[in-house]
Amino acid sequence: MMRKFIGVCLLIVTTIFFIGCGNAPSKTETNAGKTIVNKDVILATTTSTQDSGLLDILIPAFERKTGYKIKTIAVGTGQALAMGEKGEADVLLVHAPAAEKKVVDSGAAIHRILVMHNDFIIVGPTNDIAQMKGKSAKDALTAIGKKEAVFVSRGDDSGTDKMEKSLWKLVGIKPSGAWYQEAGSGMGQTLKIADEKQGYTLSDRATYLAQKKNLSSQILVEGDATLLNIYHVMEVNPEKFSKVNNVGAKAFSEFLLSSEGQGLIAGFGKEKFGQPLFFADGGKTEKDFGL
């Protein structure tokens, strides 16, 4: 009996090991006659590109076309940039222009190119106690600060978080106290928290639209030039970090800016949400937005 029992245990263990060794990743693969030496490309990006579903459209198209395998690490923009600064990612797709410039200036990233934009919106409860519907972003934040209405911040050093902090600075308010709550989570989660607490929050439009079905909060402020949300792609500098896969990074960056990539971005979300979630900006620079 005991022997049988041990036999079964051994069988399970060996089966698990066997399954485990099933698909060893191959490092090389030929594609259209040319050999790709390292096909894994690490993309560090913001949660908004993943949570909106955009990457589910872009990445399969890119992988089919080139044979590369993208490893998407969806974190806040702050963490994505930090991964670039340490050479732990190959390509970055993020949305915090000021912080991005610092990374480029430090030499950690190169070829920073504008890919697309959408906009930030201020979302709040239907009763809108700070009465800010339709106001400018500046006036709206001033009203929230004065009224000490609950405001839920991402608080995670993401691109959205950086944007929000810069807006507070712009209106000269140092947000603190019980009304200012830092969630420390992604946009989807933060929207849900703000909704539960009947508070305000700053969100990117894409994530808000994707989450809308779970929320009672409404868009209160939109269409303000200060609320532009611009995404750039950058390659991690191979001269500084010899281990990065720059060929793959370059291919991904080029794909995003190709007519196919730009077309996918411009078309994304139209069907599901009745409006595009991102605007393709290939060939533009920040100057075109007056920045």
Add this chain to the structure above:
Amino acid sequence: MDMIVKGLIQGLQLLLSGDSEVLEVAILTIRVSGIATAISVLIGIPIGLWLALKDFYGKQAVNSIVNFGMGFPPVVVGLVVSLFLWRYGPLGELSLMYTPLAMVIAQAIIATPIVIGLSFAAIVSLNPKLRWQLISLGATRWQASWLLIKEARLGLMAAVIAGFGRVISEVGASMMVGGNIKGQTRVLTTATVMEVGKGNYDLALAISMILLLIAYSIVVMLTYLQHKGKSE
């Protein structure tokens, strides 16, 4: 309530319809947690046995470290493993970061102290005279140890179940070292977190139901083995 029932139904539907993506995620979950548990058992039971049978200076200290390790926060393990496996970390040459193997390493580190601690307790709780009796009856040290393992099999199986339960339900370390990459390192727990982030609570619940179903089936299987051994 309505949502929970719907989630349960959708989970079953996803599983039965053989949705290839969900299936892939479920299989990877079993594979990673299974291998991690197997490794922790191979390392943990011998150490637990040794700790239970051997007296040495500083044994209390070792025991306290093991006990501490049993409750060690998975995110800390994830962070430390990440620091080692980063491209520019000490083990960067192996390029293990964001692979299932990295997740196996982190989970095995989480499960091993649990297996050591519980198998130690299982052996220690046997009548201490048993070992001396076996040896006085002419058993060699190895034979005596083997008989003790047999005697303590219920407790040892509990150690395996506890270790497996811990790693299959773990999310922090898997997210950190695996990165939740679609088709590569996405497991049921990290997929749940991601779907919540996307606002797909129904899908998140369905995935959770699949996770519960798998965890329960495996625990049932292990429990069956545990008691089958006992009824001998």
